[in-house]
Structures are given as structure tokens and as C-alpha cells.
Amino acid sequence: MMHTACLVTSPDHINTRVVERAAETLKAGGLVVIPTETVYGLAANALDAEAVKKIFVAKGRPQDNPLIIHIADAADLPRYVKEVPPEALRLAEAFWPGPLTMILKRQDIIPAVVSAGLDSVAVRMPSHPVAAAIIRRSGVPLAAPSANLSGRPSPTTAAHALGDLDGRVDLIIDGGPCAVGVESTVVSLCGPVPKLLRPGGITPEQLKAVLGSLEIDPAVTHMLKEGARVASPGMKYKHYAPKTHVVLVHGGTAPYLKFLAEKRAAGERCAALCFDGELARAGQPALSYGKQKDARSQAHRLFDALRNVDTLGAEVVYTHCEGPEGVGLAVYNRLLRAAAFDEVFL
Ligand code: TXA
Ligand code: MG
DSSP states (O other): OOOOEEEEOOSSSOOHHHHHHHHHHHHTTOOEEEOOSSSOEEEEETTOHHHHHHHHHHHTOOTTSOOEEEOSOGGGHHHHBSOOOHHHHHHHHHHOSSSEEEEEEBOTTSOGGGGTTOSEEEEEOOOOHHHHHHHHHHTSOEEOOBSSOTTSOOOSSHHHHHHHHTTTSSEEEEOOOOSSOSOOEEEEOSSSSOEEEEOOSSOHHHHHHHHSOOEEOGGGTSOOOTTOOOSSGGGGSOOSOOSSEEEEEESOHHHHHHHHHHHHHTTOOEEEEEOGGGGGGSOSSEEEOSOTTOHHHHHHHHHHHHHHGGGGOOSEEEEOOOOSSTTHHHHHHHHHHHTTTOEEEO
């Protein structure tokens, strides 16, 4: 196998030769892994249908799961979408550049393959300086899903992306660990009321403050019934999953720790995925994914922790989380999918 080259640039002092190399590769129809503030993205020129098709192959991504296009300037939005409703302007003003994706009506310049044939398109303007520099230098919007093999946890370091995609992409740009750690918040502006399709670093509370009203798609917190129509195709797949079976346990620290102790006493080869402050009492093996009552720290570390779960040698991992307030909704949403909706209520 041919290994993929990995080039490093600090986000604070951008190496223009690294950016140049990424842009040249993208303009030539290649695939480049780029850092963003949410997770690493697997980028291709969004205006080049052949390049975009390679993304689906490299990730093993189902053909019916649409991609997000990334722009460097909010003023470019009207080129790629048919209408820019006032809500989109307000959201862009408040949260761009940053971890917010908007679904709008697609202009024909964006090939149908980007949107898996839908007449809408997802658009985001990342705040990561390296991502912004690469988009600018390429001179085109970049289609980019998370840079993981389909179904695996999203990569929050270049090493995660390399582990999944070595030999499958043309270039990897290492711009350091991702600040947010979970994928962008996705809001659809195609219906009568703005709808949250995927929670992320921009919270429902923040969105409501700007929009007034916001619907939350039931798929954010519930398993879809067989045959149900999905607003966001990405939400129907088992996702973010380690190889070890994950179970999401609902209950505070005390009942959770008691549950773990009982499972261990019964001889179950289980592991705990808990909070820093619980590690000493959770038994072995155990791993933390963040600080208690600090959903931003949990989001930041969650995917790295999920990747490390498989090193614990357990048959099952019991995890728990806190309330769905703020970024906590994104943490809950990702853990539910990592667990493929296998939940225990104490
Ligand atoms: O933070 C992020 O959004 C990262 C970085 C790389 O920007 N990207 C990312 O892409 O998470 P991906 O492909 O892993 O997730 C895109 C999500 C999927 O759930 C997909 O179904 C949804 O957005 N999506 C994309 N286009 C859509 C559309 N036209 N309508 C509804 N959902 C859409
Ligand atoms: Mg993804």
C-alpha cells in the first residue's frame, strides 16, 4: 500500500507552502484531509463531481448520505444556494465562521452527487484558520464529510484520520487537535420552521435566541421507526461506534457506579466510559471522556475516548452522560448512536 503524506502546520503561524500543496491537490481533483474546529474533514472540490465521488469510495460511505460544502466567505452563499432567507443571514451573522451548518435550496452549480440527489445543500463556514486558508487558496467550495471510515468515531486529530484513511487519500494536513470535538450543528431552513437536525457546538438555546423558534427533529434523541422518512440521512446509521459494544446507562453517578460494581461482581468483562471524577471509583478497566458538568470538555474528548475503548479488552462498555442542556445534547446524541440505541434505565 502507498502511505499518505502528512504535512503539519500550526494554526497560529500558517505554513503557506502546506496550504499551497493542499490547494493544488484539491484543484487537481484529489482528496485532502483538513483540520476544522469541529472534527477533521475529508475534502474534495465540491464543483467536481468525479472528485466528490471519490470521497464516498474512500470512506465507504453510503451513496444516499449527503455532504456538507465548506466556504471561506459568507458572501459566497448566494452562488451555491437558490434563496438566502433572512434566518440564514441572521445565523451567519451570529455564528459564522464557526460550527454551524445550514441546509438550503441547492443551486445547479453544486453537482447532485454532493447532496446525494436532494434538492437542498448543506453549507458551513469553518473558523479553523487552516481550513479557511485552504478553501481560499483552492478558490472553490470544499465538500467534506468527517475524515473517518464510515461508522467509526469522527477524527479529532490527524493521527485518527491517518489511522482510518492512510493510503485512501492523497494528502493529510495536520493542524493540531480540534477544539470543539463533535461535528457541526446542522439546521434546516428548507421547511416552514427552522429545524435542528444534528446538535453540535452551537446549542439549541443559542439558535433560539437568534431564530425565535426552532423545531428539534425527533431523530436527534430517538430511534427512527423502520421505514420512517429521515430529514438528515446521516442520522439513520449506527455511528461513532467503537468495535466494542456500547451501552448507554441512564442514571447519576451513584446508581451508575453501583450498576458497574454489580456487573463486575457478576463476572462480566465490562469497561466504564465515565467522567474524570468517577475514574477512581468505577473499577477497572475504565476510561474518562471529560469533566463532570462540563459538556464542552466532554464533547472535546468524546471521540478520542470512543476510539480508545477498543484497547480496554472488554466485551461491553457501560457509559453515561448528563442532561441534554447546551452542548450536552450533542454529547447525548453521539453516545446514543455509539450505543446504537442500546440503553439501560436505572
Ligand atoms: O463539523 C462538521 O460538520 C464536519 C466537518 C468536517 O465540517 N463534517 C461532517 O460531515 O460532520 P458529515 O458528512 O460527517 O455529516 C454531515 C451531516 C450528515 O448527517 C448528513 O446526512 C447531513 O449532514 N446532511 C448533509 N447534507 C444534507 C442535506 N442536504 N439535507 C439534510 N441533511 C444533510
Ligand atoms: Mg460523519
